[in-house]
Amino acid sequence: MGDNSQLFCPYDEIIERHRQEKKDLNATIAKLRFSAPKNDKKKKKEISAQIEMLESDLKIKHDQELKEWEAQSNNTTNDSSDHIVDNNDQDPLIDLNRSTSINENVNLNPLQTNSMQKITKSQRRRENKERKERERLERIKSGLIDDSENTRLIEMKRIESLLEERNMSLCEIPSDGDCMYKAIEHQLRLTRNIDQTVDELRSMASDYIRQNKEDFLPFLLNEENNVVTDQEFEVYCDKIANTKTWGGHLELKALSNTLKVPIEIIQAEGTTIEIGFNEFGSSNPLILCYFRHAYRMGEHYNSVMPNGDVADEEEWHNTE
Numbered sequence: 469m470g471d472n473s474q475l476f477c478p479y480d481e482i483i484e485r486h487r488q489e490k491k492d493l494n495a496t497i498a499k500l501r502f503s504a505p506k507n508d509k510k511k512k513k514e515i516s517a518q519i520e521m522l523e524s525d526l527k528i529k530h531d532q533e534l535k536e537w538e539a540q541s542n543n544t545t546n547d548s549s550d551h552i553v554d555n556n557d558q559d560p561l562i563d564l565n566r567s568t569s570i571n572e573n574v575n576l577n578p579l580q581t582n583s584m585q586k587i588t589k590s591q592r593r594r595e596n597k598e599r600k601e602r603e604r605l606e607r608i609k610s611g612l613i614d615d616s617e618n619t620r621l622i623e624m625k626r627i628e629s630l631l632e633e634r635n636m637s638l639c640e641i642p643s644d645g646d647c648m649y650k651a652i653e654h655q656l657r658l659t660r661n662i663d664q665t666v667d668e669l670r671s672m673a674s675d676y677i678r679q680n681k682e683d684f685l686p687f688l689l690n691e692e693n694n695v696v697t698d699q700e701f702e703v704y705c706d707k708i709a710n711t712k713t714w715g716g717h718l719e720l721k722a723l724s725n726t727l728k729v730p731i732e733i734i735q736a737e738g739t740t741i742e743i744g745f746n747e748f749g750s751s752n753p754l755i756l757c758y759f760r761h762a763y764r765m766g767e768h769y770n771s772v773m774p775n776g777d778v779a780d781e782e783e784w785h786n787t788e
Contacts, residue, residue, distance in 0.1 A: 482537055486530050491693060493526055498687035499717040505746040540595055619761045626736035627757050631772060638757060639771040645712030648756070649673075651771040652723060652731075655754035658773065660729075669723060674709035676722040678702075684718055714767070717741075720756075724748070733758050734772075 497519050504512045631637055639654060641647045649666040656662040664672075677684045681701065688696045688704060696704060707713040724731045724744035730753035733741035737760065745753070759768040 479537060479541075482533060486533075487693075489526060489530075491689070493522060494689055494693060495716070496522065499741065501687065502717060502721050503741060503743070508746070540591055623736040623759060623761045627734060627759070630734055630736075631757070635775050636755075636772045637775050639773045641768075641770050643768050645714055648715035648719065648769040651756045651769045652720075652754060654771040655756065656727070656729075658771075659752055659754060664727075670715075671709050672726045673715065673719040673722040674705045676726045677708070677718065678705045680722075684722075687718060715769075716767070717743075729754055731756065735760070 500515050500519055504515045628638065639651075641650045641654070646666050649669045652669055653664055653666055656664050685701060686695060688701060690696050690700055708715070708719065720731055720733070720743055725747070728744075728748050730745045730748045730750055731743040732745075732753040732755045733743070734755065735741065735758040741758075742750070742753075755772045757770045757772060759770065
């Protein structure tokens with residue numbers, strides 16, 4: 469019984485993963501809603517349909533996983549009972565007679581019995597597959613998996629390919645909490661010869677969000693996935709300005725509106741995200757690359773440079 473119990477995730481782990489996936493989906497939905505132009509009803513309708521589909525797909529996925537967990541749990545219990553019976557040194561004929569006596573009102577259909585056995589084997593194969601997938605993900609996190617299977621490497625190669633099509637290359641930004649702001653700082657200097665420090669950009673984003681609270685509040689969620697309270701909103705704005713809290717889509721929207729510049733986000737999964745294109749045009753946008761998997765610290769932003777330039781954050785930063 470102990471061995472079988474290791475073939476599938478504990479219930480608490482599944483619930484925790486579901487909670488995180490819901491939180492990630494809420495962040496994705498926030499990005500989608502902010503990407504919709506205010507006066508483009510057709511685009512808003514398309515985004516609403518996409519959001520509805522994403523929510524439905526996630527709910528179906530979670531419901532199915534919980535059903536499978538229950539089936540696996542019941543199967544483990546049944547397997548345990550089977551092992552106890554198998555250990556009894558009894559005549560098979562006696563067991564059969566006893567079983568028939570106990571279950572005399574049950575229709576012992578051979579096809580049904582075979583079907584149940586097949587389901588059990590299928591469940592075991594699925595459990596083994598899920599266990600191997602969890603182990604593979606752990607190896608990815610620890611960097612021990614072969615490069616051909618490495619999600620980080622696949623993502624990096626995909627983004628490098630997208631940049632190559634534009635005759636661009638990555639400008640690496642340190643993964644220290646300021647990556648998004650440093651990428652914007654670099655892009656402002658590169659494309660517009662404008663100097664704005666990270667601290668100044670953080671203050672800009674914080675001030676704009678605070679001044680436009682009603683626009684941003686619906687997209688700010690706390691740990692319970694509820695809209696933040698007024699106090700939590702103030703703490704959020706204060707962290708933007710005064711700590712190394714990671715910046716994301718909301719802060720990019722705030723900076724786009726404050727600086728009055730379009731911002732383009734290249735990513736390996738999904739289409740390119742365009743921020744401020746309707747308000748400020750599509751010419752000469754600030755271009756950032758968004759990484760979901762490539763860095764051990766989690767989500768990360770890098771800047772870009774034209775091919776032939778020094779694509780290294782340390783070098784351009786030290787030329788100040």
